[in-house]
Amino acid sequence: MRRCPLCTSEETAPFYQDRKRCIYRCKRCMLLFADANSHLPPSAEVKRYRSANSKDKPLQQFLSSLITQCEQQVQGPLLGLNFGRLLNPQAIDAIKARGHQLNQYDPHFAPDHTLLRLEYDFICCYRVFEHFRFPGKEWQLLCSLLKPGGWMAISTQLLTELQGFPKWHHKNNLTHVSFYQQATFQYLASQAEFRLLFASKDLILVQKPTGSGITRDPSSLI
Ligand SMILES: [Zn+2]
Structure with a gap:
């Protein structure tokens, strides 16, 4: 038996x-994960x-549509984090030209x-979650880095049918160690009390x- 990561x-x-x-396979969160001995x-x-092949172009497009969506909801400059896969400096400049700042973190x-x-x-x-050896730890970190009302956009191939796994080419890359189903993100969102806007x-x-809905009465601070 293995503990679900x-x-x-x-x-x-x-x-x-x-x-x-x-x-x-975890029966609670529906994650499929590679035995740690095989990492x-x-x-x-x-x-x-x-x-590995650079994924600059698709990552750039992915980020651009995410920013467009955020711009529709939030006025003013946005602070974003690109986690786990680096984008080229020119693309970062293009985001700056839109009035926003994008920080980049990669563990390596x-x-x-x-x-x-x-x-x-x-x-x-973008194409990062499948590499997580400790997806629970990473998920908690990412959740803690979001402002209330903030969005997290994840790109990872979802397994749609368990019986399709043997033929799923995505599993053949040995750096892919965590595999998710739609139900996995439903589980994560409900645990964190996040809104799952899309998972397909x-x-x-x-x-x-944005908050618990309980606002403190300012007079109680006096
Ligand atoms: Zn699990």
């Missing part, structure tokens, strides 16, 4: 085995990231921890609630 449930079971690794050594993983290539002490209007995680194909959009 997302929701910590022990209700997990082996689900799929191939020559390289065993995949487990690549960190150096091999970083090497693969370096040689831009590990600036001071950026993880701020709060953001939006967070972008490979886009997930959640919003942090």
Whole structure:
């Protein structure tokens, strides 16, 4: 038995085995995850990231539509975080030209921890969640970095049918260790009391609630 790295449930079971690794399934949050014994050594993983195809163009488009959506809801400059995959400096400048600031954090290539002490209007995680070895820890971190009312846009391929897993090419990349279903994000959003605005194909959009609805009477502070 393996403890689920997302929701910590022990209700997990082996689900799929191939020559390289065993995949487990969590019955509570519906995450599928690779056995930790099969994870690549960190150096091999970083090497693969370096040689991986750049996803600059699609990431840029993904961010641009996220910002457009935020602009429709919030007046003024936005502070965003691009987490886990770096965008080129020209694209960052283009966002600046729109009047916004985008910080970038990557654990391997831009590990600036001071950026993880701020709060953001939006967070972008483009093709990142599938690489999380400790998705529960990462999810909690990301939730804590959002301002009330802030949005998190996640791009990761969702598994639509369990029985389709053996033929799912997405699982063949050994740096992909966590696999999500729509139900996984329904579970996460309800646990965090976030609004799940969208979870289909490979886009997930959640919003942090603006508050408990209880406002303090200013006179009580006197
Ligand atoms: Zn779980």
